[in-house]
Amino acid sequence: MSLTAKDKDTVRTFWAKISGREDDVGTDALSRMLRVYPQTKTYFSHWTDLSPGSAPVKKHGKTVIGGVADAVAKIDALSSGLLSLSELHAFTLRVDPANFKILGHCILVVMAMMFPNDFTPEVHVAMDKFLAALALALSEKYR
């Protein structure tokens, strides 16, 4: 399944709407991932505080959502555009790619929560496809 031109436009348009609140989205999504799916805490055992909204969670949430924003800008060439991030996740961080889907779901929940009137079913499917494509691009260097 690939992103259509309409999907890409929908993603760009919705991303523009959430502009200014991306850091909140990142923090909340990461907070939820750690709380709702506690097995993901294993990657952050070096943090002093994994509670929702803590300083390390805020900082890393901002980093993660920055990566998603970068992917929106590179939506026409995700695989090549995210190569270095894929290498980081595969060889240094060694994150099981199954966790990309978990974080993707948490991002969708936060978007639905924060922008209920804009997160229509059409926006939902476009963002879902985009996050799936992003996860696939991040998995590029794993094999």
Place this chain on the structure above:
Amino acid sequence: MVKWTEEERCTIRDVWEKVDIDEIGPQVLTRQNIISFKRHTLATFGDIFTNTSILNNPKVAHRGKVVLRSIDKAVRNMDRIQETHAALSRLHYEGVDPDNFKLLGDCITITIACKLKEALNPQVQAVWQKFLCAVVETSKIRCQKYVGNNKP
């Protein structure tokens, strides 16, 4: 059997009290069908081949309410979800890919997130996810049981 604390029971009931089945049911199934490419499971529903047709399909809306009524039964019988949903087991075994249960669960959470907004905080979502997992796993166990025993 899943064990629930009193706090978890209250959390799930609090979430569910805010859900209007007639309002949320159609939205849940609309989202699931727009997102899923496995639309053939609803082949008897008429036109479900575009987002617009799904949004306007009365059978999709009705099925959404039916699905949420079954979730309502599970909320009211949290200690007996498997028995409560036993009547649905043959129906699902005969035509539903178990992967769809998880997708449906995710769509329920996202639709509820639109409704509850900040009330669905991380702690509440964690408990709600535990409940949905219990419902989804019950459905999967039924499918595996019937497939494994070759029961009709």
